[in-house]
Amino acid sequence: MTLSIRNIIPIIKAQFVGTNEIAIIDSVSIDSRSLQNSDSTLFFAIVGPNHDGHLYIAELIENGVLNFVVNYIPKEFDGKANFLIVENTLDALQTFAAVYRSNFDFPIIGITGSNGKTIIKEWLNFLLSPDYNIIRSPKSYNSQVGVPLSVLGINEKHNLGIFEAGISLKNEMEHLQRIIQPTIGILSNIGSAHDEGFHDVGEKIKEKLKLFTSVEVLIMNKNKTIEAFLNPKINTFSWSSDDGKADVFIIAKETSDKTELKITYKKLCFTITIPFNDQASIENAIHCLMVLLYFNYNQEVIQERMLLLFPVEMRLKVKNGSNNTTIIDDSYSSDFQSLKIALDFLESQKQYKKKTLILSDIFQSGLVLEELYSKVSQLIVSNKIHRVIAIGETISSFKNKFPNCLAFDSTQKFIDAIDTISFENETILIKGARHFHFEEIVATLEEKTHETVLEINLNAISHNLNFFKSKLKPETKLMVMVKAFGYGNGGFEVAKLLSHHKVDYLGVAFADEGISLKNAGIDLPIMVLNPENTSFSAIIQHQLEPEIYSIKGLNAFLKIAESKKLQHFPIHIKLDTGMHRLGFEEETIDELITKLKGTKLVEVKSILSHLATSDDMKFVDFTLSQIKLFEKLSSKLMEELQINPIRHILNTSGISNFPQAQYDMVRLGIGLYGISNDDDEQKSLQNVGTLKSIISQIRTIDEGESVGYGRRFMAAKTTKVATIPIGYADGISRHWGNGVGYVVIKNKKAPILGSVCMDMLMVDITEIDCKEGSEVIIFGENPTVNFMAKQLGTIPYEIMTSISQRVKRVFYRE
Numbered sequence: 001m002t003l004s005i006r007n008i009i010p011i012i013k014a015q016f017v018g019t020n021e022i023a024i025i026d027s028v029s030i031d032s033r034s035l036q037n038s039d040s041t042l043f044f045a046i047v048g049p050n051h052d053g054h055l056y057i058a059e060l061i062e063n064g065v066l067n068f069v070v071n072y073i074p075k076e077f078d079g080k081a082n083f084l085i086v087e088n089t090l091d092a093l094q095t096f097a098a099v100y101r102s103n104f105d106f107p108i109i110g111i112t113g114s115n116g117k118t119i120i121k122e123w124l125n126f127l128l129s130p131d132y133n134i135i136r137s138p139k140s141y142n143s144q145v146g147v148p149l150s151v152l153g154i155n156e157k158h159n160l161g162i163f164e165a166g167i168s169l170k171n172e173m174e175h176l177q178r179i180i181q182p183t184i185g186i187l188s189n190i191g192s193a194h195d196e197g198f199h200d201v202g203e204k205i206k207e208k209l210k211l212f213t214s215v216e217v218l219i220m221n222k223n224k225t226i227e228a229f230l231n232p233k234i235n236t237f238s239w240s241s242d243d244g245k246a247d248v249f250i251i252a253k254e255t256s257d258k259t260e261l262k263i264t265y266k267k268l269c270f271t272i273t274i275p276f277n278d279q280a281s282i283e284n285a286i287h288c289l290m291v292l293l294y295f296n297y298n299q300e301v302i303q304e305r306m307l308l309l310f311p312v313e314m315r316l317k318v319k320n321g322s323n324n325t326t327i328i329d330d331s332y333s334s335d336f337q338s339l340k341i342a343l344d345f346l347e348s349q350k351q352y353k354k355k356t357l358i359l360s361d362i363f364q365s366g367l368v369l370e371e372l373y374s375k376v377s378q379l380i381v382s383n384k385i386h387r388v389i390a391i392g393e394t395i396s397s398f399k400n401k402f403p404n405c406l407a408f409d410s411t412q413k414f415i416d417a418i419d420t421i422s423f424e425n426e427t428i429l430i431k432g433a434r435h436f437h438f439e440e441i442v443a444t445l446e447e448k449t450h451e452t453v454l455e456i457n458l459n460a461i462s463h464n465l466n467f468f469k470s471k472l473k474p475e476t477k478l479m480v481m482v483k484a485f486g487y488g489n490g491g492f493e494v495a496k497l498l499s500h501h502k503v504d505y506l507g508v509a510f511a512d513e514g515i516s517l518k519n520a521g522i523d524l525p526i527m528v529l530n531p532e533n534t535s536f537s538a539i540i541q542h543q544l545e546p547e548i549y550s551i552k553g554l555n556a557f558l559k560i561a562e563s564k565k566l567q568h569f570p571i572h573i574k575l576d577t578g579m580h581r582l583g584f585e586e587e588t589i590d591e592l593i594t595k596l597k598g599t600k601l602v603e604v605k606s607i608l609s610h611l612a613t614s615d616d617m618k619f620v621d622f623t624l625s626q627i628k629l630f631e632k633l634s635s636k637l638m639e640e641l642q643i644n645p646i647r648h649i650l651n652t653s654g655i656s657n658f659p660q661a662q663y664d665m666v667r668l669g670i671g672l673y674g675i676s677n678d679d680d681e682q683k684s685l686q687n688v689g690t691l692k693s694i695i696s697q698i699r700t701i702d703e704g705e706s707v708g709y710g711r712r713f714m715a716a717k718t719t720k721v722a723t724i725p726i727g728y729a730d731g732i733s734r735h736w737g738n739g740v741g742y743v744v745i746k747n748k749k750a751p752i753l754g755s756v757c758m759d760m761l762m763v764d765i766t767e768i769d770c771k772e773g774s775e776v777i778i779f780g781e782n783p784t785v786n787f788m789a790k791q792l793g794t795i796p797y798e799i800m801t802s803i804s805q806r807v808k809r810v811f812y813r814e
């Protein structure tokens with residue numbers, strides 16, 4: 001894309017304020033963190049319910065971005081850049097993409113439905129890429145923002161597009177139709193996902209069908225309910241397994257790990273095999289098959305390619321590597337668009353400054369090789385990658401284009417040489433096309449820990465943060481508690497995400513937690529709840545801010561402050577209003593005031609207190625009395641000291657139950673991690689952590705035999721037993737054993753047999769079809785941490801923070 005600002009103004013009907021109307025744009029961005037942003041980027045300041053792109057304009061200008069589409073010009077930047085002012089920046093982005101799309105007239109496949117969109121898209125890409133230069137949505141970019149960004153990736157060399165469209169509300173599809181303008185439609189499975197946004201199934205179907213208003217053909221599973229809503233003018237190409245009127249009739253025969261599909265189409269009758277046997281994969285594969293038939297592929301090619309379909313991994317995962325490295329694992333795809341996304345993710349997640357990229361040959365860009373690798377090189381340079389390891393014959397021949405490049409013809413050659421290459425103190429992005437089998441590289445570089453992992457969904461954290469933000473007045477500040485390693489969910493990674501979301505403060509319990517965040521490059525202010533006197537020096541050195549809760553602590557801090565000749569060092573005054581844990585009591589306030597009046601060494605940045613019963617409406621009166629006392633004591637401090645600090649008293653359940661006491665800031669904790677003690681509110685939150693393991697061994701025991709220590713489980717009948725490598729040393733309570741708790745395997749409950757051991761537990765899988773190596777869910781969507789806590793007579797906080805550090809954390813973004 002190359003367009004001048006002058007050309008773009010009329011397209012999005014903008015008012016131009018700036019100096020350089022002939023500036024040339026070659027890319028579009030909505031992500032302030034992207035290092036790909038440059039002086040030729042057009043940045044759209046998107047405004048969501050809890051997100052405002054305008055807040056990032058200052059740092060973007062500082063980083064050299066010059067062109068912005070905005071709803072208004074933030075005051076201080078008038079004259080500093082080119083601003084295109086529009087009524088709604090999202091509309092403008094969509095219109096821009098729609099107009100851009102109209103310049104191309106090759107076939108475009110548009111996919112919608114409730115399930116399977118991304119898999120169908122990825123499989124079609126695989127099946128058709130030998131014959132086409134394909135542009136497709138990266139990952140599952142199918143939203144109101146993701147679709148325009150995907151479409152803007154089209155270039156002159158492409159001759160087929162595959163885009164997915166996802167909606168959750170009425171009236172969204174029209175926008176996506178206008179942007180994608182599909183010529184071939186695919187309606188995948190209509191399940192029950194996102195039903196809450198629609199009145200009924202009919203309304204949902206009608207909305208989805210709006211993607212297909214001007215397609216030349218719609219590919220679908222023949223279905224009377226859907227046909228009833230379909231405009232009869234739309235030409236369909238349908239399949240069915242029970243309705244002989246469909247264009248293609250298919251009978252599926254499943255075997256232990258494959259499915260044979262017997263296909264009858266016109267006069268043709270033939271059989272293909274796909275390497276899956278679950279219902280969802282079969283349907284997705286059939287939709288792909290239909291496209292091949294529509295494109296007149298012959299039966300041999302169809303048979304050959306469909307046999308090679310593969311499981312699709314949609315996530316970018318962050319893992320710990322050996323020697324202080326972080327690995328970003330994107331080892332299943334390699335195309336230009338997804339490389340851009342992965343590089344942005346690398347930047348947002350890097351824990352070590354030094355960055356290495358391991359990259360395979362790139363496919364399906366539509367560009368000639370020389371041009372493609374020049375563009376890749378630009379991308380790598382702008383992302384400040386220190387070292388590139390190029391794997392594959394093609395990319396190797398362009399190795400001179402990359403900084404510090406080591407080149408290998410094949411993955412095996414690289415793995416053979418891996419011991420001679422040092423990897424330490426760096427972040428490594430591993431990105432390769434499927435057949436390069438980069439998962440072997442990941443396995444080699446990954447820290448060797450056992451099979452149990454706690455997977456953390458970073459999107460869910462953002463969602464939950466925004467949910468609580470939406471409950472606050474716009475001016476209320478937000479402190480997020482990341483103590484105890486982010487409630488067990490990861491300190492640095494969570495903090496990094498929170499700094500992007502521009503929360504105002506982080507809170508930790510002890511100085512060393514704050515120090516490790518600061519050392520990892522987190523620059524948000526951090527309050528330390530429980531600083532020990534011995535840690536005051538370190539607190540000062542690392543610019544942490546102590547909570548002071550006693551005269552003794554204040555004296556100790558002032559002494560050190562004096563010796564270091566500090567001035568106005570920020571401290572936080574904690575008042576005890578009824579929790580009786582830490583804090584100044586009413587009787588000590590006068591002394592506190594006298595002390596503070598006489599010093600300029602410190603400045604009271606905030607005054608806080610903590611509620612003991614904000615989660616329990618039985619104690620409303622008690623909470624209100626705490627708030628009242630807080631009001632009284634904090635007001636007194638403010639008046640007598642003539643100060644205007646930030647006041648805060650609410651934790652998560654306080655935010656929900658006592659919104660009138662937001663004061664100037666709130667302290668969000670457990671809610672961020674997806675837990676509420678209110679059933680309704682729980683429905684609005686997304687699950688963050690999933691604790692997973694695998695089956696180590698399976699055996700069958702006879703009636704009368706026992707399992708585990710103390711023979712505490714006795715089999716009453718023949719029982720199939722699986723051993724899972726997770727035990728109480730990993731944080732699974734022993735009370736969860738002996739029939740109380742269960743794990744989930746293949747969506748079925750497997751009760752725990754006998755006692756939980758230190759490193760293992762055994763479960764009953766008599767009714768479950770699974771193998772050694774099968775995935776096991778300990779908690780997540782089911783059972784939830786909340787449910788476990790109730791059964792165990794404890795609280796979710798304890799369960800989450802008990803997961804031991806030997807359990808590997810893997811962070812991912814969808």
Ligand SMILES: *Cc1c(COP(=O)(O)O)cnc(C)c1O
Binds near residue numbers: 481650651653668671
């Ligand atoms: C942990 C903590 C919070 C957060 O509590 P949640 O119930 O997790 O929201 C807030 N304030 C203080 C002082 C805390 O110790």
